[in-house]
Amino acid sequence: MVVRGSVEGLSEFAAASRLGVAVGAWRWAVATGVVPSADAGEGSWSRAVVERADVEGVRAGLVSVSAFEAAERLTAALGTPLPPLRPAVTGRMIGDLTGAGILLRLEGPRETPVVHADQVAALTRRRDLAALLDRHTLLGPDQSAVRLGLRRSDVDHLVRLAMLRPTRTGFVDYGRARGGAVEVSLYRGLDVALLPTLHPEIDWARLRSLGPGARSPLARLAPAPTGEVDVVTSADVARIAGVGRATVTAWRRRHDHFPGLAGGTTTTPAFDRGAVGAWLLDHDKITIPAPMAPAARLTLRTGEVVELYDAALFGEGEGARLIGRAEPAAAEHLACISSQSGGVELAEVEGLPGRGPFGAEGAVVTAGELVLGGRLRRVEVSWSGPVAGPRLWRHACPLAGPGGEGAGCSCEVAVCGGLLVDDAGCPLHGAQAGPPAMEHHRAGNIRCQELAVFWFAPPSADSGRVATWP
Numbered sequence: 001m002v003v004r005g006s007v008e009g010l011s012e013f014a015a016a017s018r019l020g021v022a023v024g025a026w027r028w029a030v031a032t033g034v035v036p037s038a039d040a041g042e043g044s045w046s047r048a049v050v051e052r053a054d055v056e057g058v059r060a061g062l063v064s065v066s067a068f069e070a071a072e073r074l075t076a077a078l079g080t081p082l083p084p085l086r087p088a089v090t091g092r093m094i095g096d097l098t099g100a101g102i103l104l105r106l107e108g109p110r111e112t113p114v115v116h117a118d119q120v121a122a123l124t125r126r127r128d129l130a131a132l133l134d135r136h137t138l139l140g141p142d143q144s145a146v147r148l149g150l151r152r153s154d155v156d157h158l159v160r161l162a163m164l165r166p167t168r169t170g171f172v173d174y175g176r177a178r179g180g181a182v183e184v185s186l187y188r189g190l191d192v193a194l195l196p197t198l199h200p201e202i203d204w205a206r207l208r209s210l211g212p213g214a215r216s217p218l219a220r221l222a223p224a225p226t227g228e229v230d231v232v233t234s235a236d237v238a239r240i241a242g243v244g245r246a247t248v249t250a251w252r253r254r255h256d257h258f259p260g261l262a263g264g265t266t267t268t269p270a271f272d273r274g275a276v277g278a279w280l281l282d283h284d285k286i287t288i289p290a291p292m293a294p295a296a297r298l299t300l301r302t303g304e305v306v307e308l309y310d311a312a313l314f315g316e317g318e319g320a321r322l323i324g325r326a327e328p329a330a331a332e333h334l335a336c337i338s339s340q341s342g343g344v345e346l347a348e349v350e351g352l353p354g355r356g357p358f359g360a361e362g363a364v365v366t367a368g369e370l371v372l373g374g375r376l377r378r379v380e381v382s383w384s385g386p387v388a389g390p391r392l393w394r395h396a397c398p399l400a401g402p403g404g405e406g407a408g409c410s411c412e413v414a415v416c417g418g419l420l421v422d423d424a425g426c427p428l429h430g431a432q433a434g435p436p437a438m439e440h441h442r443a444g445n446i447r448c449q450e451l452a453v454f455w456f457a458p459p460s461a462d463s464g465r466v467a468t469w470p
Helices: 012-019 023-031 047-052 055-060 067-078 091-099 117-124 129-136 141-148 152-160 189-198 204-208 234-241 245-254 273-282 328-341
Strands: 168-173 181-188 231-233 261-264 269-272 294-300 305-314 321-326 344-350 363-371 376-383 391-394 419-421 436-440 446-448
Touching: 012 023, 012 047, 023 055, 067 091, 067 117, 067 129, 091 129, 117 129, 129 189, 141 152, 141 181, 141 189, 181 189, 189 273, 204 305, 231 234, 231 261, 231 273, 234 245, 234 273, 269 273, 305 328, 321 328, 328 344, 328 363, 328 376
Parallel strands: none
Antiparallel strands: 168 181, 231 269, 261 269, 294 305, 294 344, 305 321, 321 376, 344 363, 363 376, 391 419, 391 436, 436 446
């Protein structure tokens, strides 16, 4: 209890005991300046400082929460429902945050400490909470699978291939039904999050589209020899950062701290992949991938809209498939309808990267098994014919301005140039009339349905009205 030296001092436990408060209250009082910093050596306070402390102030400042309650609050702050590719925060991860100095451990074990409610509340308000968790917490195998959007077996392959290396081991409580507390490997959240960025050679969309029981493409890959450094060339670095090789050469020339050579030759240098990733991240050349946003919207014939995560289109002609994942409630609804009618008719698909909206005649939607840690379900769209674009229809009343025919279209609802997509209709003009005016080629371009020149003037910026046809 006593620290020997020129000044007799009290440890934090002795100081708290002398005041009759919890040691967590003393630690918080020191952290917030209610009590001066240690003045009698490292972690020790003189009796004078302890006796002058405001006992009620020290005691009143302690508003503690357990690691598990703090984890629940941070999980809720990430979003409700929890976004895809975002594992729930656990009590052990709260221990990681105290180890990183982001939260103060007041009491309890280092793995699952008691922390201050005010600090937790401040974290819940941070816009960079997700990135902060990626940087400073460790993930188990199941959590890593959720963060990557993969099956647990695919994560095992990544570990076998040494693309993902454990930092240490820890215990995860799976409950009595699943064996209780089990020791598992733990991986840095940042290493897990950056895998898709640092390994662009892997078809991640394909991996994420695999259903239960499907053979992983990673199973065919052989691991590198034990002890061999995972290296990348200048071309690989350029691909990772999304720049040209000349830019990488310029970085090497201008920055003395750019990672040194780890192999290769003078003409084809090679660098340690991990060191390159750390340098690119520290210099804002790459960012931590955020949890995926909905990539596609499926509009059903009933008018309902289903959002698909990480959707990818395979093929264009007969037999084309669109594969993604949906929230459980939406997928359950699709599965229910599919079981009754053999599929759900689809009207339109929009939001796919690199493609405009396109129609989906002959397409049906089916929902598969639970994937992504049991939180999302695989959804597949299949076509009996070629993928087609939507038709664009003329307004029913394109010249129905307030001044009579010829005065201009008076639509105040949508600046659409007198065109409507498919059967959308317009609250002011009613449903479409006549044949479609234009439609999409399969390549995504628009052509005139009647192969005739069609013109309309751009809408007036100040009026908000659409223009007329000549």
